[in-house]
Amino acid sequence: MSLNTVNKVSQEASSTDYPVKSIDWLTRLIGFDTVSRHSNLALINDVQAYCEQLGLTVDLTFNKEKNKANLFVTVPAGQDADQINHGLVLSGHTDVVPVDGQTWTSDPFVATIRDDKLYGRGACDMKGFIACALALLPQAVALSNQGKLRRPLHLALSFDEEVGCLGAPLILADLKMRGITPDYCIVGEPTNMTMVVAHKGIAVYRCRVHGKSAHSSLTHQGVNAISYASRLIGFVDELAQAISHRDDNDDLFDVPYSTLSVGTIHGGTATNIVPNLCEFTFDYRNLPHMTQDDIVAPIQTKIAELTEQMQARAPETGIELLQEESVPAMRDGDNAELQALVTALTGDDERHKVAYATEGGQYTNSGIPTIICGPGSIEQAHKADEFVALSEIERCDGFLQKLLESCTA
Ligand SMILES: [Zn+2]
Structure with a gap:
C-alpha cells in the first residue's frame, strides 16, 4: 500500500x-x-x-x-x-x-x-x-x-x-x-x-525438396530437387485454379475466392550439377468458411506421391512442408x-x-x-x-x- x-x-x-x-x-x-x-x-x-x-x-x-x-x-x-x-x-x-x-x-x-x-x-x-x-x-x-x-x-x-x-x-x-x-x-x-x-485468413508455407546431387552428365545417379519442386509448384497452381472456381465462393469479398500463390524459390548451385535442394514458399488466403486443411490435405497427398517416386531412386531424399505463419480469418x-x-x-x-x-x-x-x-x-x-x-x-x-x-x- x-x-x-x-x-x-x-x-x-x-x-x-x-x-x-x-x-x-x-x-x-x-x-x-x-x-x-x-x-x-x-x-x-x-x-x-x-x-x-x-x-x-x-x-x-x-x-x-x-x-x-x-x-x-x-x-x-x-x-x-x-x-x-x-x-x-x-x-x-x-x-x-x-x-x-x-x-x-x-x-x-x-x-x-x-x-x-x-x-x-x-x-x-x-x-x-x-x-x-x-x-x-x-x-x-x-x-x-x-x-x-x-x-x-x-x-x-x-x-x-x-x-x-x-x-x-x-x-x-x-x-x-x-x-x-x-x-x-x-x-x-x-x-x-x-x-x-x-476477412480472409493467411497461412504461409515453406517447402523444402531434398534431392540428390550428381554431375549433370550422370543424371541417372541423382534426384533433381528442382524438377520435383517444379512438379509440386505446378500442382499448387492447379489447386489455386480449382479453388477459384468453387461454388461456395463469396461475392462480398473483392477477391471472392481463396487464393494460393507461390512467392519465392531458391535452388541449385551450378548448371552442370543435378541440384540436391530446392526451396519455395507459398501463401494461402482462405475465405472464412475454408480451413487450412482444405488446401494442405491435397498438397500433402501430392507430396506423398512425389516422395515415393524420389525415394524409389534414393531413399535419403524427400519433401518437407513447414507452416511459417498463420493468421485466422x-x-x-x-x-x-x-x-x-x-x-x-x-x-x-x-x-x-x-x-x-x-x-x-x-x-x-x-x-x-x-x-x-x-x-x-x-x-x-x-x-x-x-x-x-x-x-x-x-x-x-x-x-x-x-x-x-x-x-x-
Ligand atoms: Zn495494420
Missing part, C-alpha cells in the same frame, strides 16, 4: 503534458519508430504514463525477449467504478512496416501535414485510430468517475501485428487468465470508417449484434469483407465478436508517403464519441 502511494506521488511530480487532440496524438505516435523489427517500449511507456496520469492501471504483456509489449487498459464501469468485465475493446497495433527502399517526400517518422492530409509511417496503418482512442480516454475516465459509464471501455495495443499477429494472442490469453470477457471489439485498421465484418455472423450497434450509431448499414488479415480473427476465435472500422484507406498502408486524411480522423473521433455515449446508455 505504501509503495503504491510513493509511486503515485512520484508520477504526479513528473507529470507530462499529453496531447488533447487526436491529430496531436497521432503526431506524437508517429515520432516513435516502431517498425516491427525494433522495440515498441518507448511508445508503450509513453502511453502507460498517460494512462496512469489519468488514474488508470495498465496491464502489460511482453514478448520472450522483453523488448516489446502489449498494453491493455480499462476504464471501469459500475457504481463503484470497479467493474472491468464485459465492455468494449478498441484495438490497435503499435508496430508499423519498414520504410526501407521507399522514397518519401518528408521524414516518415515526423508527421507532416500537406493539403489536409497527415503524412507519416503508420498514419493510417494504424496509429490514426490509436490516436483517436487515446484522445477519447480523458472523457471516458470523467464519465467513469461520475458513475455514468455502464459498460467498461478497454484499449488494447499490440506489438508485432505486421509480422504475423504475434502480440494479440498474448493479450487474449491474459484476459482469459484474468477472467475478463469483453462483449465486443473494434479493430481500427483503415477501412475509410466503413464496417468490415469479415474473421467470420461474418458471430458479430451480428455488434454490426447492429454500429449501424444504429452511424446510420450506415454498408458491410464489407476484405482480403487482408487483421487481429479480428483472433478476437473472434476467442469468443469476442469483432468488426474492423478505422480511419484512412488500406490503399495508403505500407506505401511511401503513407497518409491519413484529416477528415478521416475527424470522422473517427465522431464515431468513437458515439460509441462512448452508447457505453453510458
Whole structure:
C-alpha cells in the first residue's frame, strides 16, 4: 500500500503534458519508430504514463525477449467504478512496416501535414485510430468517475501485428487468465470508417525438396530437387485454379475466392550439377468458411506421391512442408449484434469483407465478436508517403464519441 502511494506521488511530480487532440496524438505516435523489427517500449511507456496520469492501471504483456509489449487498459464501469468485465475493446497495433527502399517526400517518422492530409509511417496503418482512442480516454475516465459509464471501455495495443499477429494472442490469453470477457471489439485498421465484418485468413508455407546431387552428365545417379519442386509448384497452381472456381465462393469479398500463390524459390548451385535442394514458399488466403486443411490435405497427398517416386531412386531424399505463419480469418455472423450497434450509431448499414488479415480473427476465435472500422484507406498502408486524411480522423473521433455515449446508455 505504501509503495503504491510513493509511486503515485512520484508520477504526479513528473507529470507530462499529453496531447488533447487526436491529430496531436497521432503526431506524437508517429515520432516513435516502431517498425516491427525494433522495440515498441518507448511508445508503450509513453502511453502507460498517460494512462496512469489519468488514474488508470495498465496491464502489460511482453514478448520472450522483453523488448516489446502489449498494453491493455480499462476504464471501469459500475457504481463503484470497479467493474472491468464485459465492455468494449478498441484495438490497435503499435508496430508499423519498414520504410526501407521507399522514397518519401518528408521524414516518415515526423508527421507532416500537406493539403489536409497527415503524412507519416503508420498514419493510417494504424496509429490514426490509436490516436483517436487515446484522445477519447480523458472523457471516458470523467464519465467513469461520475458513475455514468455502464459498460467498461478497454484499449488494447499490440506489438508485432505486421509480422504475423504475434502480440494479440498474448493479450487474449491474459484476459482469459484474468477472467475478463469483453462483449465486443473494434479493430481500427483503415477501412475509410466503413464496417468490415469479415476477412480472409493467411497461412504461409515453406517447402523444402531434398534431392540428390550428381554431375549433370550422370543424371541417372541423382534426384533433381528442382524438377520435383517444379512438379509440386505446378500442382499448387492447379489447386489455386480449382479453388477459384468453387461454388461456395463469396461475392462480398473483392477477391471472392481463396487464393494460393507461390512467392519465392531458391535452388541449385551450378548448371552442370543435378541440384540436391530446392526451396519455395507459398501463401494461402482462405475465405472464412475454408480451413487450412482444405488446401494442405491435397498438397500433402501430392507430396506423398512425389516422395515415393524420389525415394524409389534414393531413399535419403524427400519433401518437407513447414507452416511459417498463420493468421485466422474473421467470420461474418458471430458479430451480428455488434454490426447492429454500429449501424444504429452511424446510420450506415454498408458491410464489407476484405482480403487482408487483421487481429479480428483472433478476437473472434476467442469468443469476442469483432468488426474492423478505422480511419484512412488500406490503399495508403505500407506505401511511401503513407497518409491519413484529416477528415478521416475527424470522422473517427465522431464515431468513437458515439460509441462512448452508447457505453453510458
Ligand atoms: Zn495494420
